[in-house]
Amino acid sequence: MHIFLYGPPGTGKSTIGKILAQDLGLQFVDLDRVVEANAAMSIPEIMEQQGETMFRDFETSSLNMLVLESESVIALGGGALLREGNRRLAESKGKVILLTARLETLLERLDQDSIKRPLLAGDLRGKLLSLLVQRDEHYNSFPYRVQVDGKTAEQNAQEAQIILGRHHLSAMGEYDVVVESVGQIGNLSYQRGLQNPIVVTDENVARLHADKVLESLQRVYPSPGLLTVPPGESSKTLDTVNRLWHGFLNAGLDRRSTVVALGGGVIGDLAGFAASTYMRGIQWVAVPTTLLSMVDASLGGKTGFDLPEGKNLIGSFYPPKLVLADPRVLQTLPEPELISGMAEVVKHGVISDPELFHLCTRGLDWVKSNLEELVKRAMAVKIKVIEDDPYEKGFRAALNLGHTVGHAVELVSRFELKHGEAVAIGMVAEARLAERLTVASKGLSDKIGDVLSAVGLPIQIPSELPREEILGAMRVDKKKNASRKAIRFALPAEIGRVELVDVTDLEMALEE
Numbered sequence: 001m002h003i004f005l006y007g008p009p010g011t012g013k014s015t016i017g018k019i020l021a022q023d024l025g026l027q028f029v030d031l032d033r034v035v036e037a038n039a040a041m042s043i044p045e046i047m048e049q050q051g052e053t054m055f056r057d058f059e060t061s062s063l064n065m066l067v068l069e070s071e072s073v074i075a076l077g078g079g080a081l082l083r084e085g086n087r088r089l090a091e092s093k094g095k096v097i098l099l100t101a102r103l104e105t106l107l108e109r110l111d112q113d114s115i116k117r118p119l120l121a122g123d124l125r126g127k128l129l130s131l132l133v134q135r136d137e138h139y140n141s142f143p144y145r146v147q148v149d150g151k152t153a154e155q156n157a158q159e160a161q162i163i164l165g166r167h168h169l170s171a172m173g174e175y176d177v178v179v180e181s182v183g184q185i186g187n188l189s190y191q192r193g194l195q196n197p198i199v200v201t202d203e204n205v206a207r208l209h210a211d212k213v214l215e216s217l218q219r220v221y222p223s224p225g226l227l228t229v230p231p232g233e234s235s236k237t238l239d240t241v242n243r244l245w246h247g248f249l250n251a252g253l254d255r256r257s258t259v260v261a262l263g264g265g266v267i268g269d270l271a272g273f274a275a276s277t278y279m280r281g282i283q284w285v286a287v288p289t290t291l292l293s294m295v296d297a298s299l300g301g302k303t304g305f306d307l308p309e310g311k312n313l314i315g316s317f318y319p320p321k322l323v324l325a326d327p328r329v330l331q332t333l334p335e336p337e338l339i340s341g342m343a344e345v346v347k348h349g350v351i352s353d354p355e356l357f358h359l360c361t362r363g364l365d366w367v368k369s370n371l372e373e374l375v376k377r378a379m380a381v382k383i384k385v386i387e388d389d390p391y392e393k394g395f396r397a398a399l400n401l402g403h404t405v406g407h408a409v410e411l412v413s414r415f416e417l418k419h420g421e422a423v424a425i426g427m428v429a430e431a432r433l434a435e436r437l438t439v440a441s442k443g444l445s446d447k448i449g450d451v452l453s454a455v456g457l458p459i460q461i462p463s464e465l466p467r468e469e470i471l472g473a474m475r476v477d478k479k480k481n482a483s484r485k486a487i488r489f490a491l492p493a494e495i496g497r498v499e500l501v502d503v504t505d506l507e508m509a510l511e512e
């Protein structure tokens, strides 16, 4: 699928397009340059010597040619989709993102623009204004839009990736993360050269979603396999990994085979780990089916299982070859699981996306009908963090926001509290700690607490949980900085920014 950038002149289609192409590991093509090459003259010359209709004809033929080439980011001229046929072609061969900007921004940019734009020659303001009025309805009819004012080209390219639900990761392995229908898993795996897939899932997800995934795989692979394990954290053991290894052997998997992990974080961790060790490591693909796994567990390449002594004690860094998240599968997710996953979504808003945080203030009903937008925004936050610090040497620790207190509360509740519930409680406690340490100004913890409550999460440590036990659990937290006898907290400084702070007086973290 191509990505077309479209919109009025001066919105930065070429500049943003080049960055977007580089971010996604795709080619960049500027339609105007192709038109000039095909016509063997510049656009002002075509317009002057042959007129606008001829220029539009060149545009149409060049577009028809370009869509046949390999997947690219294509910057279109400001009127390239005025012809209905061109629009249909672009929308059938890819996604069109409309760039928009205020008139003053456009004027400022076009004034400095050295490329001559024949349609705007002379009275720039007057001509641009009348062009915008003329095309208003046309531009407004494109659903995917990026407002470019006041942002850098890099930020606009990042926004385009969020809207597309498409990222290319390269800090730990090279792979794409896409928001797509699960029905595309066959095609997308095949395009990446993946072979001989076997689906690993749990019994709940198998019942609800395995057929569609298998059908999609069957369209391109002769006989994809299926292995099912019991659902839940109690399956995340060496025993299950062992069963998966034997299942792979019995199914005849060799070094070129592919494991497709279809499920929540438990399945991703288990199947990813089994893939990382089977025959010294075979390829795997993640198809996350819980909110938590879409915005968190499937991203970052951590796999593993639990020991009786503690969670996630054995594991590997082993990134998949593809992550495909389909928010529609969340329709079958039990509500408590959805709410629990919202803790990570709110957390990602607090870490670096105030707009995402603001969306969460709209409450659970809004969330349920806008999962695609939330998944796209929340996954982008984690992707940015793990690309900057894949092996948790520094700022990746920001993702621990809410988890230092949260893990301890979860443990002391004997896992009666769901992970997300414990993280929500932890986030509010840690925001209060941030206020006390003047890392944040007063009121931040209430603001975060209000949003968590609005999506159905608890924010108070249950009174029956002994404070001393929670403190004890925090002291043995694995993130303890032994040399300084302090715990490194990720504390919210404001919505959209966290700071890593070493704290010695842990009791402060539990003060009301």
Ligand SMILES: NC(=O)c1ccc[n+]([C@@H]2O[C@H](COP(=O)([O-])OP(=O)(O)OC[C@H]3O[C@@H](n4cnc5c(N)ncnc54)[C@H](O)[C@@H]3O)[C@@H](O)[C@H]2O)c1
Residues within 6 Å of the ligand: 202, 203, 204, 205, 208, 231, 232, 233, 236, 263, 264, 265, 266, 267, 269, 289, 290, 291, 292, 293, 296, 297, 298, 299, 300, 301, 302, 303, 311, 312, 329, 330, 331, 332, 333, 334, 337
């Ligand atoms: N690898 C990482 O970086 C990372 C990060 C965070 C969490 N995790 C791990 O993730 C695990 C938790 O993941 P989780 O919350 O997704 O739990 P989960 O995988 O246990 O799924 C929760 C429940 O939802 C069911 N389910 C899943 N998708 C469904 C769907 N679409 N419809 C209906 N039911 C569905 C499952 O069968 C299960 O009963 C923990 O083990 C945690 O350690 C890993």
